[in-house]
Amino acid sequence: MQIKSLWACIFNRHVKQTSDDTSILNRYWKQPRPSEFLSQHAQTIRAVVGNATAGADAKLIDALPKLEIVSSFSVGLDKIDLTKCKEKGIRVTNTPDVLTDDVADLAIGLMLAVLRRICECDKYVRRGEWKFGDFRLTSKFSGKRVGIIGLGRIGLAIAKRAEAFDCPIKVMDALGPSGVLINIGRGPHVDEPELVSALVEGRLGGAGLDVFEKEPEVPEQLFGLENVVLLPHVGSGTVETRKDMADLVIGNLEAHFANKPLLTPVV
Amino acid sequence: MILALATKTLVSHIWRPPPISTKDHNRCHCFHRFPSFNLSFLPVLRTKYTVLDPFADPPDPSFPTLFKSARVMLCFGPKPVTSEDLDRYPSLEYILGTSAGINNFDLAACRRRGIRVTSAGDVYSVDVADYAVGLAIDVLRRVSAADRFVRAGSWPVQNEYTLGSKVSGKRVGIVGLGSIGSRVAKRFEAFGCSIAYNSRKQKPHVSYAYYANVKDLASNVDVLIVCCALTNETHRIINKDVMTALGKTGVIVNIERGPLIDEKELVELLVRGEIGGAGLDVFENEPQVPEPLFRLDNVVLSPHKAVLTLDSFAALEELIFSNLEAFFSNQPLRAEVELD
Numbered sequence: 147m148q149i150k151s152l153w154a155c156i157f158n159r160h161v162k163q164t165s166d167d168t169s170i171l172n173r174y175w176k177q178p179r180p181s182e183f184l185s186q187h188a189q190t191i192r193a194v195v196g197n198a199t200a201g202a203d204a205k206l207i208d209a210l211p212k213l214e215i216v217s218s219f220s221v222g223l224d225k226i227d228l229t230k231c232k233e234k235g236i237r238v239t240n241t242p243d244v245l246t247d248d249v250a251d252l253a254i255g256l257m258l259a260v261l262r263r264i265c266e267c268d269k270y271v272r273r274g275e276w277k278f279g280d281f282r283l284t285s286k287f288s289g290k291r292v293g294i295i296g297l298g299r300i301g302l303a304i305a306k307r308a309e310a311f312d313c314p315i316k317v318m319d320a321l322g323p324s325g326v327l328i329n330i331g332r333g334p335h336v337d338e339p340e341l342v343s344a345l346v347e348g349r350l351g352g353a354g355l356d357v358f359e360k361e362p363e364v365p366e367q368l369f370g371l372e373n374v375v376l377l378p379h380v381g382s383g384t385v386e387t388r389k390d391m392a393d394l395v396i397g398n399l400e401a402h403f404a405n406k407p408l409l410t411p412v413v
Numbered sequence: 414m415i416l417a418l419a420t421k422t423l424v425s426h427i428w429r430p431p432p433i434s435t436k437d438h439n440r441c442h443c444f445h446r447f448p449s450f451n452l453s454f455l456p457v458l459r460t461k462y463t464v465l466d467p468f469a470d471p472p473d474p475s476f477p478t479l480f481k482s483a484r485v486m487l488c489f490g491p492k493p494v495t496s497e498d499l500d501r502y503p504s505l506e507y508i509l510g511t512s513a514g515i516n517n518f519d520l521a522a523c524r525r526r527g528i529r530v531t532s533a534g535d536v537y538s539v540d541v542a543d544y545a546v547g548l549a550i551d552v553l554r555r556v557s558a559a560d561r562f563v564r565a566g567s568w569p570v571q572n573e574y575t576l577g578s579k580v581s582g583k584r585v586g587i588v589g590l591g592s593i594g595s596r597v598a599k600r601f602e603a604f605g606c607s608i609a610y611n612s613r614k615q616k617p618h619v620s621y622a623y624y625a626n627v628k629d630l631a632s633n634v635d636v637l638i639v640c641c642a643l644t645n646e647t648h649r650i651i652n653k654d655v656m657t658a659l660g661k662t663g664v665i666v667n668i669e670r671g672p673l674i675d676e677k678e679l680v681e682l683l684v685r686g687e688i689g690g691a692g693l694d695v696f697e698n699e700p701q702v703p704e705p706l707f708r709l710d711n712v713v714l715s716p717h718k719a720v721l722t723l724d725s726f727a728a729l730e731e732l733i734f735s736n737l738e739a740f741f742s743n744q745p746l747r748a749e750v751e752l753d
Contacts, residue, residue: 258544259547
């Protein structure tokens, strides 16, 4: 049975391939006139697939009276109006656990990249500057105190890795001028304008950022800073994990429409 | 966290040796280095010892009279110490190296003359191990390439970045399970990686899978980390066969010495896409880096800085002063190289 579902955002090729086998897709992100598209198809769309940047807000939910399930290609649910979904009996699923390792790996990678200036060094070599002199001393990573905000699955996975570097895990308090902030959670967790000024003015030692308030926009004042590493929300961006996430998204949709228990229900 | 701004002169850390009131010209060293290398704790050394520097500017007036009585050579950086160098200093009894590697010393010549040699031991091991892991994560997850992508303003235009490869759970192969290799292994284990290794001899109390030859190791892993010393036996130990065995999705990381890898072959395999990627801190002819690598996003390049942290150099300074005191008081030396 082919289910009409609304794909709210751009997906990589693997996910599109999987989903082409199982449902008719309305590629919402490709529509030149989205609200017209919505009114045209509103009576037939029974599922929405969102991700970390585009989900199902109250407006979209209200526009789709036949909506039964929102299956998110993410573990974060901040783009979904969960209260509204509960009210209307709409099921919600996400992709927990499968991306925990990737995000934790990247958090450690960012800490190393910032403290040891790996990206800066790569640029230094590519620009031909090594011929004129050695790079400067950088900061040791092993043994540094690591503070983690949020000791859920991802936080614990980060702690486990950091311990292998003999990093004591601390309760978070204020970072000083030698502190480094790593954000692999969500952009709005951090006051971005304040973060930018702290970095530009040297009140914060450095930052590794995979998420931003208004992705894909990144404050340009950060581009010239060598104590900052900027990534385009690739926390779960590996072939292996995106496949696992896609399998969960499709698996949840299939389970719902076959009246079977959902694999990873949130609501 | 302190970011030290150092040029070619290394910043001296806060550790200071105990003061000494008299200088004994018997405690005389020669300072062996390339002209561009310098030690900023040299002034501190000079308060305790007479240090003869052939590159002193202006030239050291005591050099011509005293160099023949120098008992210790402090060799800073990768400058070779040859048999001819040793001929120049007939009173030499001890050479203090400042690298973990001692491939630049003519050890046979040292052995013949009964000269003792110490290296930097494991003062750098933690930082180098951290760096090896950092390079591996960068290559697999494309951190440097993605950072360039964002800074070029490409994210709003292209919307999604190329997917990388998961680090956790990868099979990691370590060539040389010594001070650095064992620390690399411990770190990767926390990422759920399985560890296998090749070493001159199998280690008795180690549970990791052992492969007697590097090609077999490469055939059975996803990531190969080169952690062995450069010797006549290990020169180009990573050759075309090994890299082909590692395969199209395999990643290689080298934080030891450039000549351990056949660099020309490595570049060709990377350019042809026959190997998955590489993280390289060392090269055959530093600071020359093969230009075809500059166009590749699956390669991370680094200017031989795996050891360059304040902490490593503080530990090096402490080791140097400690070994000098030990030598002059006939105490055992730390990180002594076995010459037999």
